[in-house]
Amino acid sequence: MSIIYILIPIAVLLVIIAIWVFFWAVKSEQFNNLDKQAHSILFEDDKEQHDKSNDH
Amino acid sequence: MTKPCFHCLEPIPEGFNVTIDFDNAKQSLCCLGCHAVAEAIIDQGMSDYYKFRTESAGKVQELVPEQLVMFKSYDDADIQSEFMDDQGDIAELLLSIEGISCAACAWLIEKQLLKLKGIVRVDVNTSTYRAMIKWQKDVVKLSEIIESLARIGYRAYPFQIDEEENQKKQTAKSYVRRLGVAGLMTMQVMMFAFAMYFGMFSGMDEDFEQYFRWISFVLATPVILYSALPFLVSAIRGLKAKQLNMDLPVSLAIFGAYGASSWATIFNTGEVYFESICMFTFLLLLGKYLEFRARLKASESTANLQKLLPLTARLIDGANETIIAAKKLVLGDVIRVKPGETIPADGLIESGSTSVDEAMMTGEHEAVFKQVNDNVFAGTINHDGVISVKINKTGRNTLLNQIIHLQNEALSKRPRIAEITDKVAQWFVATLLIFASITAIGWYQIDPEHAFWITIAVLVATCPCALSLAIPTALTCAVANLTQKGVLIKQAHVLETLPKVTDIAFDKTGTLTEGQVTIIDWQRLNSDFDDKTILLIAKSLETYSEHPIAKAFTSLSSTTTPLDDVQVITGIGIKAIYGDKRVAIGKPNWNTNTCGQFSIYLYINDTAVAGFNLDDKHRAHIDELVLAANNSSIDTHLLTGDPSQSGIKLASNYLIGKVKIGCSPADKQSYVERLSNDNRIVAMVGDGVNDSPVFNSAHVSLAMETGADISKNTADVVLLNSDLKGIIHLFTIATLTKNIIRQNLTLSLLYNGSILPLAAMGLVAPWMAVIGMSASSLIVIANSLRLLRA
Numbered sequence: 116m117s118i119i120y121i122l123i124p125i126a127v128l129l130v131i132i133a134i135w136v137f138f139w140a141v142k143s144e145q146f147n148n149l150d151k152q153a154h155s156i157l158f159e160d161d162k163e164q165h166d167k168s169n170d171h
Numbered sequence: 172m173t174k175p176c177f178h179c180l181e182p183i184p185e186g187f188n189v190t191i192d193f194d195n196a197k198q199s200l201c202c203l204g205c206h207a208v209a210e211a212i213i214d215q216g217m218s219d220y221y222k223f224r225t226e227s228a229g230k231v232q233e234l235v236p237e238q239l240v241m242f243k244s245y246d247d248a249d250i251q252s253e254f255m256d257d258q259g260d261i262a263e264l265l266l267s268i269e270g271i272s273c274a275a276c277a278w279l280i281e282k283q284l285l286k287l288k289g290i291v292r293v294d295v296n297t298s299t300y301r302a303m304i305k306w307q308k309d310v311v312k313l314s315e316i317i318e319s320l321a322r323i324g325y326r327a328y329p330f331q332i333d334e335e336e337n338q339k340k341q342t343a344k345s346y347v348r349r350l351g352v353a354g355l356m357t358m359q360v361m362m363f364a365f366a367m368y369f370g371m372f373s374g375m376d377e378d379f380e381q382y383f384r385w386i387s388f389v390l391a392t393p394v395i396l397y398s399a400l401p402f403l404v405s406a407i408r409g410l411k412a413k414q415l416n417m418d419l420p421v422s423l424a425i426f427g428a429y430g431a432s433s434w435a436t437i438f439n440t441g442e443v444y445f446e447s448i449c450m451f452t453f454l455l456l457l458g459k460y461l462e463f464r465a466r467l468k469a470s471e472s473t474a475n476l477q478k479l480l481p482l483t484a485r486l487i488d489g490a491n492e493t494i495i496a497a498k499k500l501v502l503g504d505v506i507r508v509k510p511g512e513t514i515p516a517d518g519l520i521e522s523g524s525t526s527v528d529e530a531m532m533t534g535e536h537e538a539v540f541k542q543v544n545d546n547v548f549a550g551t552i553n554h555d556g557v558i559s560v561k562i563n564k565t566g567r568n569t570l571l572n573q574i575i576h577l578q579n580e581a582l583s584k585r586p587r588i589a590e591i592t593d594k595v596a597q598w599f600v601a602t603l604l605i606f607a608s609i610t611a612i613g614w615y616q617i618d619p620e621h622a623f624w625i626t627i628a629v630l631v632a633t634c635p636c637a638l639s640l641a642i643p644t645a646l647t648c649a650v651a652n653l654t655q656k657g658v659l660i661k662q663a664h665v666l667e668t669l670p671k672v673t674d675i676a677f678d679k680t681g682t683l684t685e686g687q688v689t690i691i692d693w694q695r696l697n698s699d700f701d702d703k704t705i706l707l708i709a710k711s712l713e714t715y716s717e718h719p720i721a722k723a724f725t726s727l728s729s730t731t732t733p734l735d736d737v738q739v740i741t742g743i744g745i746k747a748i749y750g751d752k753r754v755a756i757g758k759p760n761w762n763t764n765t766c767g768q769f770s771i772y773l774y775i776n777d778t779a780v781a782g783f784n785l786d787d788k789h790r791a792h793i794d795e796l797v798l799a800a801n802n803s804s805i806d807t808h809l810l811t812g813d814p815s816q817s818g819i820k821l822a823s824n825y826l827i828g829k830v831k832i833g834c835s836p837a838d839k840q841s842y843v844e845r846l847s848n849d850n851r852i853v854a855m856v857g858d859g860v861n862d863s864p865v866f867n868s869a870h871v872s873l874a875m876e877t878g879a880d881i882s883k884n885t886a887d888v889v890l891l892n893s894d895l896k897g898i899i900h901l902f903t904i905a906t907l908t909k910n911i912i913r914q915n916l917t918l919s920l921l922y923n924g925s926i927l928p929l930a931a932m933g934l935v936a937p938w939m940a941v942i943g944m945s946a947s948s949l950i951v952i953a954n955s956l957r958l959l960r961a
């Protein structure tokens with residue numbers, strides 16, 4: 116069981132990293148407009164390429 | 172029924188036949204503007220827009236060269252300095268964009284702009300109708316960006332966020348950060364707490380328990396010292412102002428329990444409550460954030476005002492006309508104002524005549540006829556004539572700025588009602604502190620060793636979780652419900668103030684009426700022509716006019732017919748040649764004597780053939796609203812700027828209690844102030860710029876969505892859809908919210924009151940306190956959720 120003396124600090128470290136990533140996301144305004152992101156999957160970034168690959 | 176326009180989904184006029192290929196079929200369009208846009212969208216491979224959009228696009232107006240010149244003026248450094256800071260190579264700007272309706276629009280705009288060279292970043296926000304754009308100044312010009320948006324049918328205006336909104340944005344971000352920390356850390360602390368719960372039953376190594384406590388302590392510390400800090404700050408701020416507010420018991424509980432648990436961890440005695448306080452902090456923050464976000468959304472969507480004054484003006488210098496920044500105008504300059512443009516400064520007309528829409532000043536839609544030597548005012552809109560204006564007032568001295576000044580002054584004197592939250596908190600905190608002190612002193616006499624722990628137990632057990640959730644959860648649910656029904660709440664106090672309202676005052680034009688003239692009846696006066704021809708000619712003539720009356724005629728007939736030699740005679744009417752006939756529409760007794768009581772006549776070959784009566788249409792549901800007000804014994808008042816009798820007529824029609832006609836903005840203000848001096852609580856419903864000063868004098872202000880931007884900005888509540896029924900719903904919800912808050916407070920005080928003596932006697936184990944706390948909080952939340960379905 117003494118392994119938890121190492122594993123738990125590692126887990127805490129991961130949480131700290133997660134918080135750091137979260138702060139970065141807030142700073143770059145990724146939480147500003149959540150509706151748009153939900154729809155973005157519907158749209159294709161590169162229509163022409165997609166059309167070409169469909170032709171084959 | 173023909174198919175609607177492929178782009179804007181509006182009906183296609185008869186005889187218009189333009190199509191575009193899409194999805195292997197021919198799609199019909201309603202106008203050349205829509206065709207140009209649809210073509211641009213499909214040609215550039217962005218046809219996904221049509222597949223996934225959920226709302227129709229607006230009708231598109233064709234780009235005219237005049238507009239392109241206007242766009243170019245945005246590149247001028249003087250004009251740019253109005254809405255942009257100098258930031259080196261990369262410029263950053265917010266554009267307010269008209270016509271964004273759904274997520275597909277956002278995608279379309281981003282794609283279109285990213286095609287331009289030099290665009291660094293585009294971020295379109297569909298809920299605020301704004302786009303943030305970053306671009307390289309030396310590669311692409313602002314005018315090109317705006318023009319490229321116009322090509323796909325969106326009108327964009329440079330826009331600057333005001334200070335207040337900026338601050339709110341920062342607050343929102345800091346809420347999200349604090350919430351994130353609280354959420355992530357609470358999960359971890361909870362995990363160890365569960366291990367310790369099980370340890371309690373099955374036995375746990377002393378070393379492990381101690382280790383878990385230390386880990387929990389480390390994890391909980393950021394939640395308390397970072398996420399919960401705003402509660403402490405607010406409590407201290409309250410204390411400094413000699414007030415006990417709701418944040419004080421909250422901070423006492425959080426920081427008291429944290430201090431006790433830390434003590435217990437470090438000295439290895441007593442109990443730890445890290446998981447409870449983390450969860451408590453998280454829930455409380457979540458409630459506060461949700462409520463804040465609803466209000467932020469409301470204020471964002473109404474603060475989108477384009478500036479009231481135009482950025483540019485046409486300066487006349489001899490025979491030349493140059494476009495300059497409007498703020499560079501000085502006294503004595505002569506400017507030209509074309510039809511449809513906004514007048515940039517106060518001045519006297521030097522040449523030309525026109526009718527001017529002064530609705531935003533006076534609230535009256537009827538255009539005012541202006542000729543040489545008449546005064547025109549900044550912010551009003553020129554309708555149908557070209558005029559030259561000699562500037563006699565600029566900047567601060569213009570009438571518009573005086574109104575804004577009046578409004579700001581009223582804001583500082585705004586009446587306020589003490590909030591129920593604070594009253595309960597005062598009472599509760601005082602009792603709690605007295606009780607805790609008595610417990611501490613009492614137990615110190617009996618058993619000094621346990622006195623500290625029992626006092627802490629009292630504080631934790633009475634931790635006012637439910638009490639502090641009672642109000643924010645109810646408000647959050649009420650605001651969410653109202654937002655869904657199209658009533659935006661911008662200020663937190665609205666729901667608390669509304670049930671106390673004793674008087675409600677309405678503006679007339681634009682508020683109780685729709686603010687635009689419609690034809691209420693018409694009659695044929697001559698049997699030589701049939702109805703269809705008369706309506707066709709009337710509509711065709713009116714399409715040449717910018718006058719607001721002309722809009723009333725658009726629905727008369729589905730088609731128009733081409734006319735020759737059209738002349739718009741400002742202040743009188745329009746005349747033209749139709750085939751071999753002379754046709755005209757306009758004032759009574761024009762060229763020939765007319766009989767009857769109509770306000771507009773159609774003449775063919777100088778004979779009056781039809782008469783039209785126009786009036787401002789009343790909004791639906793006025794009667795229900797007045798009835799609802801009477802039932803709740805709220806007095807109704809009508810305050811209108813219109814000096815005519817129509818206000819009195821409307822009031823007696825709908826049984827509105829008191830009427831005052833011909834009010835200036837200051838008159839309205841003093842009327843409402845007099846009421847509130849008599850200890851009446853006043854709600855004001857209005858729409859125009861002239862209502863914005865009175866908004867700040869009233870206890871609650873409600874603005875119509877169709878109103879002027881400035882009034883929406885000042886108002887506490889904005890009625891989307893401009894539906895008067897929304898006001899009834901608002902009052903119902905406000906009363907219901909008040910009841911729910913009462914129930915919540917009773918419930919939580921009952922819980923806290925019953926556990927308090929038990930805790931003071933040292934009978935409550937920590938796990939009992941936690942269960943009681945969670946259960947009472949859940950009941951309160953469930954009760955508040957009922958508001959969502961109301």
